[in-house]
Amino acid sequence: MEEKAKVNIDVGAKTVTVESSASEESIKQAIVAAGYSIEGYQ
Numbered sequence: 001m002e003e004k005a006k007v008n009i010d011v012g013a014k015t016v017t018v019e020s021s022a023s024e025e026s027i028k029q030a031i032v033a034a035g036y037s038i039e040g041y042q
Helices: 023-031
Strands: 008-009 014-019
Touching: none
Parallel strands: none
Antiparallel strands: 008 014
């Protein structure tokens, strides 16, 4: 992920929003590599 990516985390809603030029797959891989799972991906 690039340094200028915008990441919004809503802990209460258990959601993460990412604005980035990175591909969806690389963002998903970064989340999983950090030890998190992805549920209900839309």
